[in-house]
Amino acid sequence: MxxxxxxxxxxxxxxxxxxxxxxxxxxxxxxxxxxxxxxxxxxxxxxxxxxxxxxxxxxxxxxxxxxxxxxxxxxxxxxxxxxxxxxxxxxxxxxxxxxxxxxxxxxxxxxxxxxxxxxxxxxxxxxxxxxxxxxxxxxxxxxxxxxxxxxxxxxxxxxxxxxxxxxxxxxxxxxxxxxxxxxxRVYGAEVVEKSDPRERRYxxxxxxxxxxxxxxxxxxxxxxxxxxxxxxxxLKLTDHKMVTALKQTNLECNHLASSLLSNNDISDSLQNLTNVIPLERP
Missing domain, CATH: 3.40.1210.10 (Survival protein SurE-like phosphatase/nucleotidase)
Structure with a gap:
Protein backbone atom coordinates (compact mmCIF):
# COMPACT_ATOMS: atom_id res chain seq x y z
CA MET A 1 0.00 0.00 0.00
CA ARG A 185 23.77 30.32 16.66
CA VAL A 186 23.79 33.79 18.17
CA TYR A 187 22.30 36.69 16.19
CA GLY A 188 22.86 40.38 16.70
CA ALA A 189 19.72 42.00 18.08
CA GLU A 190 19.52 44.63 15.35
CA VAL A 191 16.46 46.85 15.06
CA VAL A 192 16.46 49.51 12.33
CA GLU A 193 14.27 52.52 13.13
CA LYS A 194 13.11 54.87 10.36
CA SER A 195 10.30 57.29 9.56
CA ASP A 196 7.83 57.23 6.68
CA PRO A 197 6.89 60.36 4.62
CA ARG A 198 4.28 61.21 7.26
CA GLU A 199 6.90 61.12 10.01
CA ARG A 200 5.49 57.96 11.55
CA ARG A 201 8.12 55.62 12.93
CA TYR A 202 8.52 52.07 11.69
CA LEU A 235 8.76 18.20 22.25
CA LYS A 236 9.62 17.67 25.91
CA LEU A 237 11.27 20.95 26.89
CA THR A 238 11.72 20.32 30.60
CA ASP A 239 15.16 21.17 32.01
CA HIS A 240 15.60 18.12 34.25
CA LYS A 241 18.78 19.40 35.88
CA MET A 242 16.94 22.55 36.91
CA VAL A 243 14.04 20.49 38.28
CA THR A 244 16.49 18.63 40.52
CA ALA A 245 18.15 21.87 41.62
CA LEU A 246 14.85 23.62 42.39
CA LYS A 247 13.59 20.65 44.41
CA GLN A 248 16.57 21.17 46.71
CA THR A 249 15.39 24.71 47.51
CA ASN A 250 12.37 26.06 49.38
CA LEU A 251 10.55 26.98 46.17
CA GLU A 252 8.42 23.82 46.24
CA CYS A 253 5.75 23.78 48.95
CA ASN A 254 2.19 22.72 49.79
CA HIS A 255 1.00 26.11 50.99
CA LEU A 256 2.28 29.62 51.51
CA ALA A 257 2.62 31.32 54.87
CA SER A 258 4.39 34.47 55.88
CA SER A 259 6.96 32.47 57.80
CA LEU A 260 7.58 29.92 55.05
CA LEU A 261 10.22 31.86 53.15
CA SER A 262 12.35 33.97 55.43
CA ASN A 263 15.13 36.13 54.08
CA ASN A 264 17.62 33.45 55.10
CA ASP A 265 15.61 30.77 53.27
CA ILE A 266 15.56 32.85 50.09
CA SER A 267 19.27 33.52 50.39
CA ASP A 268 19.98 29.81 50.82
CA SER A 269 17.75 28.98 47.83
CA LEU A 270 19.57 31.45 45.61
CA GLN A 271 22.90 30.11 46.76
CA ASN A 272 21.86 26.58 45.82
CA LEU A 273 20.65 27.71 42.41
CA THR A 274 23.90 29.47 41.58
CA ASN A 275 25.46 26.02 41.26
CA VAL A 276 23.30 25.49 38.19
CA ILE A 277 22.69 28.93 36.72
CA PRO A 278 24.36 32.24 37.67
CA LEU A 279 22.03 34.71 39.34
CA GLU A 280 22.65 38.40 39.94
CA ARG A 281 21.70 39.74 43.33
CA PRO A 282 20.27 43.24 43.70
Missing amino acids: SAIILISNDDGYRANGIASLLNFVQDLGITYTIAPDQEQSSCGHALTLHRPLRVTKEGKHLWSVDGTPTDCVHLGLRSTVLPQQPKLVLTGINHGSNLGDEITYSGTVAGAMEACLLGVPSIAFSCLSAGHSRNDLEALRLWVHHIVTYVLKTGLPKGTFLNVNFPDPRRSKIEGLRVTTQGT YWIGGDVIDQPTEPGSDVEAIESGFVSVTPLH
Missing part, protein backbone atom coordinates in the same frame (compact mmCIF):
# COMPACT_ATOMS: atom_id res chain seq x y z
CA SER A 2 1.38 3.42 -0.98
CA ALA A 3 2.30 5.89 1.75
CA ILE A 4 0.15 9.02 2.02
CA ILE A 5 2.49 12.01 2.32
CA LEU A 6 1.56 15.60 3.18
CA ILE A 7 4.00 18.33 2.10
CA SER A 8 4.10 21.91 3.34
CA ASN A 9 6.58 24.77 3.84
CA ASP A 10 6.89 28.38 5.02
CA ASP A 11 8.14 29.93 1.76
CA GLY A 12 4.76 29.59 0.04
CA TYR A 13 3.32 27.06 -2.37
CA ARG A 14 5.08 28.62 -5.39
CA ALA A 15 8.61 28.26 -3.94
CA ASN A 16 11.28 26.20 -5.70
CA GLY A 17 12.04 24.31 -2.50
CA ILE A 18 8.62 22.76 -2.08
CA ALA A 19 8.41 21.96 -5.81
CA SER A 20 11.74 20.11 -5.57
CA LEU A 21 10.74 18.25 -2.41
CA LEU A 22 7.53 17.06 -4.06
CA ASN A 23 9.46 15.92 -7.12
CA PHE A 24 12.02 14.02 -5.03
CA VAL A 25 9.47 11.88 -3.16
CA GLN A 26 6.69 11.33 -5.70
CA ASP A 27 7.75 7.74 -6.26
CA LEU A 28 7.47 6.95 -2.53
CA GLY A 29 3.71 7.34 -2.21
CA ILE A 30 0.66 9.48 -2.85
CA THR A 31 1.55 13.11 -2.20
CA TYR A 32 -0.61 16.08 -1.23
CA THR A 33 0.60 19.65 -0.83
CA ILE A 34 -1.00 22.21 1.47
CA ALA A 35 1.15 25.33 1.82
CA PRO A 36 0.83 29.04 2.62
CA ASP A 37 -0.36 31.33 -0.16
CA GLN A 38 2.55 33.68 0.60
CA GLU A 39 5.85 33.61 2.45
CA GLN A 40 5.57 32.90 6.18
CA SER A 41 9.25 32.72 7.15
CA SER A 42 10.07 33.09 10.87
CA CYS A 43 6.42 32.77 11.90
CA GLY A 44 7.29 30.05 14.40
CA HIS A 45 4.58 27.72 15.65
CA ALA A 46 1.73 30.17 15.12
CA LEU A 47 -1.80 28.79 14.79
CA THR A 48 -4.49 31.12 13.42
CA LEU A 49 -7.41 31.33 15.86
CA HIS A 50 -8.72 34.90 15.43
CA ARG A 51 -10.16 34.59 11.91
CA PRO A 52 -11.34 31.91 9.45
CA LEU A 53 -8.83 30.31 7.09
CA ARG A 54 -9.39 30.32 3.34
CA VAL A 55 -8.26 27.28 1.37
CA THR A 56 -7.84 27.51 -2.42
CA LYS A 57 -7.36 24.52 -4.72
CA GLU A 58 -4.41 25.45 -6.97
CA GLY A 59 -4.06 22.19 -8.87
CA LYS A 60 -4.25 18.42 -8.59
CA HIS A 61 -3.31 17.51 -5.01
CA LEU A 62 -2.30 21.15 -4.35
CA TRP A 63 -3.97 23.67 -2.02
CA SER A 64 -2.90 27.09 -0.75
CA VAL A 65 -3.95 28.54 2.62
CA ASP A 66 -3.98 32.16 3.80
CA GLY A 67 -2.29 31.08 7.01
CA THR A 68 0.85 29.68 8.58
CA PRO A 69 2.67 26.37 8.02
CA THR A 70 1.17 25.16 11.29
CA ASP A 71 -2.31 26.00 9.96
CA CYS A 72 -1.56 24.10 6.75
CA VAL A 73 -0.40 20.94 8.51
CA HIS A 74 -3.25 21.12 11.02
CA LEU A 75 -5.80 21.37 8.19
CA GLY A 76 -4.14 18.50 6.35
CA LEU A 77 -4.36 16.23 9.37
CA ARG A 78 -7.57 17.36 11.09
CA SER A 79 -9.95 18.58 8.38
CA THR A 80 -11.69 17.17 5.32
CA VAL A 81 -9.48 19.06 2.83
CA LEU A 82 -7.63 15.87 1.91
CA PRO A 83 -9.42 12.70 0.79
CA GLN A 84 -6.94 10.51 2.70
CA GLN A 85 -5.19 10.70 6.06
CA PRO A 86 -1.43 11.34 5.67
CA LYS A 87 0.96 8.94 7.37
CA LEU A 88 4.03 11.16 6.95
CA VAL A 89 4.50 14.95 6.86
CA LEU A 90 7.41 16.67 5.10
CA THR A 91 8.15 20.41 5.26
CA GLY A 92 10.55 22.44 3.13
CA ILE A 93 12.86 22.53 1.39
CA ASN A 94 13.40 25.84 3.17
CA HIS A 95 15.46 28.50 1.42
CA GLY A 96 17.84 29.08 4.31
CA SER A 97 19.15 26.99 7.17
CA ASN A 98 17.32 26.10 10.38
CA LEU A 99 20.23 25.36 12.68
CA GLY A 100 20.70 25.74 16.42
CA ASP A 101 18.51 28.45 17.92
CA GLU A 102 16.95 29.21 14.53
CA ILE A 103 14.53 26.31 14.99
CA THR A 104 12.54 28.32 17.56
CA TYR A 105 11.56 30.85 14.88
CA SER A 106 11.24 28.54 11.89
CA GLY A 107 7.88 27.99 10.22
CA THR A 108 9.40 25.00 8.42
CA VAL A 109 10.34 23.31 11.69
CA ALA A 110 7.02 24.34 13.24
CA GLY A 111 5.08 22.56 10.50
CA ALA A 112 6.91 19.32 11.28
CA MET A 113 6.43 19.97 14.99
CA GLU A 114 2.68 20.32 14.52
CA ALA A 115 2.52 16.96 12.77
CA CYS A 116 4.53 15.44 15.61
CA LEU A 117 2.10 16.89 18.17
CA LEU A 118 -0.76 15.34 16.23
CA GLY A 119 0.93 11.93 16.24
CA VAL A 120 2.19 11.79 12.64
CA PRO A 121 5.91 11.22 11.83
CA SER A 122 7.50 14.25 10.24
CA ILE A 123 10.70 15.68 8.75
CA ALA A 124 11.69 19.32 8.22
CA PHE A 125 14.13 20.02 5.36
CA SER A 126 16.20 23.21 4.99
CA CYS A 127 19.12 24.28 2.82
CA LEU A 128 21.86 26.76 3.70
CA SER A 129 21.60 30.14 1.93
CA ALA A 130 18.73 31.35 -0.23
CA GLY A 131 17.84 31.92 -3.87
CA HIS A 132 18.21 28.29 -4.98
CA SER A 133 16.84 27.28 -8.36
CA ARG A 134 15.28 23.87 -8.84
CA ASN A 135 18.40 22.92 -10.76
CA ASP A 136 20.55 23.87 -7.73
CA LEU A 137 18.42 21.74 -5.43
CA GLU A 138 18.65 18.69 -7.70
CA ALA A 139 21.90 17.79 -5.88
CA LEU A 140 19.78 17.05 -2.79
CA ARG A 141 17.51 14.49 -4.48
CA LEU A 142 19.28 11.31 -3.37
CA TRP A 143 19.78 12.60 0.18
CA VAL A 144 16.09 13.49 0.58
CA HIS A 145 15.06 10.15 -0.90
CA HIS A 146 17.42 8.27 1.43
CA ILE A 147 16.12 10.00 4.58
CA VAL A 148 12.42 9.73 3.69
CA THR A 149 12.79 6.07 2.72
CA TYR A 150 14.45 5.35 6.05
CA VAL A 151 11.62 6.98 8.03
CA LEU A 152 8.93 5.24 5.97
CA LYS A 153 10.56 1.89 6.74
CA THR A 154 11.48 2.38 10.39
CA GLY A 155 9.15 5.10 11.68
CA LEU A 156 10.04 7.56 14.43
CA PRO A 157 9.51 7.42 18.20
CA LYS A 158 6.37 9.11 19.45
CA GLY A 159 7.03 12.77 20.16
CA THR A 160 10.15 12.94 17.97
CA PHE A 161 10.67 14.44 14.52
CA LEU A 162 13.71 15.08 12.32
CA ASN A 163 15.25 18.44 11.45
CA VAL A 164 17.39 18.08 8.32
CA ASN A 165 19.77 20.74 7.00
CA PHE A 166 21.77 20.67 3.77
CA PRO A 167 24.94 22.58 2.92
CA ASP A 168 24.60 24.97 -0.02
CA PRO A 169 24.97 22.65 -3.06
CA ARG A 170 26.23 25.57 -5.15
CA ARG A 171 29.40 25.89 -3.07
CA SER A 172 30.79 22.37 -2.93
CA LYS A 173 29.98 18.68 -3.09
CA ILE A 174 28.17 17.22 -0.08
CA GLU A 175 30.60 15.12 1.98
CA GLY A 176 28.07 12.79 3.59
CA LEU A 177 25.41 12.66 6.30
CA ARG A 178 25.79 13.05 10.06
CA VAL A 179 23.28 12.51 12.87
CA THR A 180 23.72 15.59 15.05
CA THR A 181 22.64 17.51 18.13
CA GLN A 182 21.13 20.99 18.13
CA GLY A 183 23.91 23.57 18.14
CA THR A 184 24.02 27.28 18.90
CA TYR A 203 10.97 49.31 12.50
CA TRP A 204 12.78 46.49 10.73
CA ILE A 205 13.89 43.59 12.93
CA GLY A 206 16.96 41.79 11.65
CA GLY A 207 20.55 40.97 12.46
CA ASP A 208 23.27 38.67 11.21
CA VAL A 209 24.91 35.68 12.89
CA ILE A 210 27.58 37.08 15.19
CA ASP A 211 28.66 33.84 16.86
CA GLN A 212 28.20 30.11 16.35
CA PRO A 213 30.37 28.17 18.78
CA THR A 214 31.92 25.00 17.36
CA GLU A 215 30.20 22.25 19.33
CA PRO A 216 31.40 18.75 18.39
CA GLY A 217 28.61 16.68 16.91
CA SER A 218 26.25 19.63 16.40
CA ASP A 219 24.18 20.57 13.37
CA VAL A 220 26.24 23.75 12.92
CA GLU A 221 29.52 21.81 12.88
CA ALA A 222 28.17 19.29 10.35
CA ILE A 223 27.03 21.99 7.94
CA GLU A 224 30.30 23.91 8.25
CA SER A 225 32.14 20.68 7.37
CA GLY A 226 30.01 20.07 4.27
CA PHE A 227 27.77 17.30 5.68
CA VAL A 228 24.02 16.87 5.72
CA SER A 229 22.79 17.31 9.30
CA VAL A 230 19.97 15.15 10.68
CA THR A 231 18.89 16.21 14.17
CA PRO A 232 16.20 14.29 16.09
CA LEU A 233 14.10 16.79 18.05
CA HIS A 234 11.47 16.09 20.68
Whole structure:
Protein backbone atom coordinates (compact mmCIF):
# COMPACT_ATOMS: atom_id res chain seq x y z
CA MET A 1 0.00 0.00 0.00
CA SER A 2 1.38 3.42 -0.98
CA ALA A 3 2.30 5.89 1.75
CA ILE A 4 0.15 9.02 2.02
CA ILE A 5 2.49 12.01 2.32
CA LEU A 6 1.56 15.60 3.18
CA ILE A 7 4.00 18.33 2.10
CA SER A 8 4.10 21.91 3.34
CA ASN A 9 6.58 24.77 3.84
CA ASP A 10 6.89 28.38 5.02
CA ASP A 11 8.14 29.93 1.76
CA GLY A 12 4.76 29.59 0.04
CA TYR A 13 3.32 27.06 -2.37
CA ARG A 14 5.08 28.62 -5.39
CA ALA A 15 8.61 28.26 -3.94
CA ASN A 16 11.28 26.20 -5.70
CA GLY A 17 12.04 24.31 -2.50
CA ILE A 18 8.62 22.76 -2.08
CA ALA A 19 8.41 21.96 -5.81
CA SER A 20 11.74 20.11 -5.57
CA LEU A 21 10.74 18.25 -2.41
CA LEU A 22 7.53 17.06 -4.06
CA ASN A 23 9.46 15.92 -7.12
CA PHE A 24 12.02 14.02 -5.03
CA VAL A 25 9.47 11.88 -3.16
CA GLN A 26 6.69 11.33 -5.70
CA ASP A 27 7.75 7.74 -6.26
CA LEU A 28 7.47 6.95 -2.53
CA GLY A 29 3.71 7.34 -2.21
CA ILE A 30 0.66 9.48 -2.85
CA THR A 31 1.55 13.11 -2.20
CA TYR A 32 -0.61 16.08 -1.23
CA THR A 33 0.60 19.65 -0.83
CA ILE A 34 -1.00 22.21 1.47
CA ALA A 35 1.15 25.33 1.82
CA PRO A 36 0.83 29.04 2.62
CA ASP A 37 -0.36 31.33 -0.16
CA GLN A 38 2.55 33.68 0.60
CA GLU A 39 5.85 33.61 2.45
CA GLN A 40 5.57 32.90 6.18
CA SER A 41 9.25 32.72 7.15
CA SER A 42 10.07 33.09 10.87
CA CYS A 43 6.42 32.77 11.90
CA GLY A 44 7.29 30.05 14.40
CA HIS A 45 4.58 27.72 15.65
CA ALA A 46 1.73 30.17 15.12
CA LEU A 47 -1.80 28.79 14.79
CA THR A 48 -4.49 31.12 13.42
CA LEU A 49 -7.41 31.33 15.86
CA HIS A 50 -8.72 34.90 15.43
CA ARG A 51 -10.16 34.59 11.91
CA PRO A 52 -11.34 31.91 9.45
CA LEU A 53 -8.83 30.31 7.09
CA ARG A 54 -9.39 30.32 3.34
CA VAL A 55 -8.26 27.28 1.37
CA THR A 56 -7.84 27.51 -2.42
CA LYS A 57 -7.36 24.52 -4.72
CA GLU A 58 -4.41 25.45 -6.97
CA GLY A 59 -4.06 22.19 -8.87
CA LYS A 60 -4.25 18.42 -8.59
CA HIS A 61 -3.31 17.51 -5.01
CA LEU A 62 -2.30 21.15 -4.35
CA TRP A 63 -3.97 23.67 -2.02
CA SER A 64 -2.90 27.09 -0.75
CA VAL A 65 -3.95 28.54 2.62
CA ASP A 66 -3.98 32.16 3.80
CA GLY A 67 -2.29 31.08 7.01
CA THR A 68 0.85 29.68 8.58
CA PRO A 69 2.67 26.37 8.02
CA THR A 70 1.17 25.16 11.29
CA ASP A 71 -2.31 26.00 9.96
CA CYS A 72 -1.56 24.10 6.75
CA VAL A 73 -0.40 20.94 8.51
CA HIS A 74 -3.25 21.12 11.02
CA LEU A 75 -5.80 21.37 8.19
CA GLY A 76 -4.14 18.50 6.35
CA LEU A 77 -4.36 16.23 9.37
CA ARG A 78 -7.57 17.36 11.09
CA SER A 79 -9.95 18.58 8.38
CA THR A 80 -11.69 17.17 5.32
CA VAL A 81 -9.48 19.06 2.83
CA LEU A 82 -7.63 15.87 1.91
CA PRO A 83 -9.42 12.70 0.79
CA GLN A 84 -6.94 10.51 2.70
CA GLN A 85 -5.19 10.70 6.06
CA PRO A 86 -1.43 11.34 5.67
CA LYS A 87 0.96 8.94 7.37
CA LEU A 88 4.03 11.16 6.95
CA VAL A 89 4.50 14.95 6.86
CA LEU A 90 7.41 16.67 5.10
CA THR A 91 8.15 20.41 5.26
CA GLY A 92 10.55 22.44 3.13
CA ILE A 93 12.86 22.53 1.39
CA ASN A 94 13.40 25.84 3.17
CA HIS A 95 15.46 28.50 1.42
CA GLY A 96 17.84 29.08 4.31
CA SER A 97 19.15 26.99 7.17
CA ASN A 98 17.32 26.10 10.38
CA LEU A 99 20.23 25.36 12.68
CA GLY A 100 20.70 25.74 16.42
CA ASP A 101 18.51 28.45 17.92
CA GLU A 102 16.95 29.21 14.53
CA ILE A 103 14.53 26.31 14.99
CA THR A 104 12.54 28.32 17.56
CA TYR A 105 11.56 30.85 14.88
CA SER A 106 11.24 28.54 11.89
CA GLY A 107 7.88 27.99 10.22
CA THR A 108 9.40 25.00 8.42
CA VAL A 109 10.34 23.31 11.69
CA ALA A 110 7.02 24.34 13.24
CA GLY A 111 5.08 22.56 10.50
CA ALA A 112 6.91 19.32 11.28
CA MET A 113 6.43 19.97 14.99
CA GLU A 114 2.68 20.32 14.52
CA ALA A 115 2.52 16.96 12.77
CA CYS A 116 4.53 15.44 15.61
CA LEU A 117 2.10 16.89 18.17
CA LEU A 118 -0.76 15.34 16.23
CA GLY A 119 0.93 11.93 16.24
CA VAL A 120 2.19 11.79 12.64
CA PRO A 121 5.91 11.22 11.83
CA SER A 122 7.50 14.25 10.24
CA ILE A 123 10.70 15.68 8.75
CA ALA A 124 11.69 19.32 8.22
CA PHE A 125 14.13 20.02 5.36
CA SER A 126 16.20 23.21 4.99
CA CYS A 127 19.12 24.28 2.82
CA LEU A 128 21.86 26.76 3.70
CA SER A 129 21.60 30.14 1.93
CA ALA A 130 18.73 31.35 -0.23
CA GLY A 131 17.84 31.92 -3.87
CA HIS A 132 18.21 28.29 -4.98
CA SER A 133 16.84 27.28 -8.36
CA ARG A 134 15.28 23.87 -8.84
CA ASN A 135 18.40 22.92 -10.76
CA ASP A 136 20.55 23.87 -7.73
CA LEU A 137 18.42 21.74 -5.43
CA GLU A 138 18.65 18.69 -7.70
CA ALA A 139 21.90 17.79 -5.88
CA LEU A 140 19.78 17.05 -2.79
CA ARG A 141 17.51 14.49 -4.48
CA LEU A 142 19.28 11.31 -3.37
CA TRP A 143 19.78 12.60 0.18
CA VAL A 144 16.09 13.49 0.58
CA HIS A 145 15.06 10.15 -0.90
CA HIS A 146 17.42 8.27 1.43
CA ILE A 147 16.12 10.00 4.58
CA VAL A 148 12.42 9.73 3.69
CA THR A 149 12.79 6.07 2.72
CA TYR A 150 14.45 5.35 6.05
CA VAL A 151 11.62 6.98 8.03
CA LEU A 152 8.93 5.24 5.97
CA LYS A 153 10.56 1.89 6.74
CA THR A 154 11.48 2.38 10.39
CA GLY A 155 9.15 5.10 11.68
CA LEU A 156 10.04 7.56 14.43
CA PRO A 157 9.51 7.42 18.20
CA LYS A 158 6.37 9.11 19.45
CA GLY A 159 7.03 12.77 20.16
CA THR A 160 10.15 12.94 17.97
CA PHE A 161 10.67 14.44 14.52
CA LEU A 162 13.71 15.08 12.32
CA ASN A 163 15.25 18.44 11.45
CA VAL A 164 17.39 18.08 8.32
CA ASN A 165 19.77 20.74 7.00
CA PHE A 166 21.77 20.67 3.77
CA PRO A 167 24.94 22.58 2.92
CA ASP A 168 24.60 24.97 -0.02
CA PRO A 169 24.97 22.65 -3.06
CA ARG A 170 26.23 25.57 -5.15
CA ARG A 171 29.40 25.89 -3.07
CA SER A 172 30.79 22.37 -2.93
CA LYS A 173 29.98 18.68 -3.09
CA ILE A 174 28.17 17.22 -0.08
CA GLU A 175 30.60 15.12 1.98
CA GLY A 176 28.07 12.79 3.59
CA LEU A 177 25.41 12.66 6.30
CA ARG A 178 25.79 13.05 10.06
CA VAL A 179 23.28 12.51 12.87
CA THR A 180 23.72 15.59 15.05
CA THR A 181 22.64 17.51 18.13
CA GLN A 182 21.13 20.99 18.13
CA GLY A 183 23.91 23.57 18.14
CA THR A 184 24.02 27.28 18.90
CA ARG A 185 23.77 30.32 16.66
CA VAL A 186 23.79 33.79 18.17
CA TYR A 187 22.30 36.69 16.19
CA GLY A 188 22.86 40.38 16.70
CA ALA A 189 19.72 42.00 18.08
CA GLU A 190 19.52 44.63 15.35
CA VAL A 191 16.46 46.85 15.06
CA VAL A 192 16.46 49.51 12.33
CA GLU A 193 14.27 52.52 13.13
CA LYS A 194 13.11 54.87 10.36
CA SER A 195 10.30 57.29 9.56
CA ASP A 196 7.83 57.23 6.68
CA PRO A 197 6.89 60.36 4.62
CA ARG A 198 4.28 61.21 7.26
CA GLU A 199 6.90 61.12 10.01
CA ARG A 200 5.49 57.96 11.55
CA ARG A 201 8.12 55.62 12.93
CA TYR A 202 8.52 52.07 11.69
CA TYR A 203 10.97 49.31 12.50
CA TRP A 204 12.78 46.49 10.73
CA ILE A 205 13.89 43.59 12.93
CA GLY A 206 16.96 41.79 11.65
CA GLY A 207 20.55 40.97 12.46
CA ASP A 208 23.27 38.67 11.21
CA VAL A 209 24.91 35.68 12.89
CA ILE A 210 27.58 37.08 15.19
CA ASP A 211 28.66 33.84 16.86
CA GLN A 212 28.20 30.11 16.35
CA PRO A 213 30.37 28.17 18.78
CA THR A 214 31.92 25.00 17.36
CA GLU A 215 30.20 22.25 19.33
CA PRO A 216 31.40 18.75 18.39
CA GLY A 217 28.61 16.68 16.91
CA SER A 218 26.25 19.63 16.40
CA ASP A 219 24.18 20.57 13.37
CA VAL A 220 26.24 23.75 12.92
CA GLU A 221 29.52 21.81 12.88
CA ALA A 222 28.17 19.29 10.35
CA ILE A 223 27.03 21.99 7.94
CA GLU A 224 30.30 23.91 8.25
CA SER A 225 32.14 20.68 7.37
CA GLY A 226 30.01 20.07 4.27
CA PHE A 227 27.77 17.30 5.68
CA VAL A 228 24.02 16.87 5.72
CA SER A 229 22.79 17.31 9.30
CA VAL A 230 19.97 15.15 10.68
CA THR A 231 18.89 16.21 14.17
CA PRO A 232 16.20 14.29 16.09
CA LEU A 233 14.10 16.79 18.05
CA HIS A 234 11.47 16.09 20.68
CA LEU A 235 8.76 18.20 22.25
CA LYS A 236 9.62 17.67 25.91
CA LEU A 237 11.27 20.95 26.89
CA THR A 238 11.72 20.32 30.60
CA ASP A 239 15.16 21.17 32.01
CA HIS A 240 15.60 18.12 34.25
CA LYS A 241 18.78 19.40 35.88
CA MET A 242 16.94 22.55 36.91
CA VAL A 243 14.04 20.49 38.28
CA THR A 244 16.49 18.63 40.52
CA ALA A 245 18.15 21.87 41.62
CA LEU A 246 14.85 23.62 42.39
CA LYS A 247 13.59 20.65 44.41
CA GLN A 248 16.57 21.17 46.71
CA THR A 249 15.39 24.71 47.51
CA ASN A 250 12.37 26.06 49.38
CA LEU A 251 10.55 26.98 46.17
CA GLU A 252 8.42 23.82 46.24
CA CYS A 253 5.75 23.78 48.95
CA ASN A 254 2.19 22.72 49.79
CA HIS A 255 1.00 26.11 50.99
CA LEU A 256 2.28 29.62 51.51
CA ALA A 257 2.62 31.32 54.87
CA SER A 258 4.39 34.47 55.88
CA SER A 259 6.96 32.47 57.80
CA LEU A 260 7.58 29.92 55.05
CA LEU A 261 10.22 31.86 53.15
CA SER A 262 12.35 33.97 55.43
CA ASN A 263 15.13 36.13 54.08
CA ASN A 264 17.62 33.45 55.10
CA ASP A 265 15.61 30.77 53.27
CA ILE A 266 15.56 32.85 50.09
CA SER A 267 19.27 33.52 50.39
CA ASP A 268 19.98 29.81 50.82
CA SER A 269 17.75 28.98 47.83
CA LEU A 270 19.57 31.45 45.61
CA GLN A 271 22.90 30.11 46.76
CA ASN A 272 21.86 26.58 45.82
CA LEU A 273 20.65 27.71 42.41
CA THR A 274 23.90 29.47 41.58
CA ASN A 275 25.46 26.02 41.26
CA VAL A 276 23.30 25.49 38.19
CA ILE A 277 22.69 28.93 36.72
CA PRO A 278 24.36 32.24 37.67
CA LEU A 279 22.03 34.71 39.34
CA GLU A 280 22.65 38.40 39.94
CA ARG A 281 21.70 39.74 43.33
CA PRO A 282 20.27 43.24 43.70
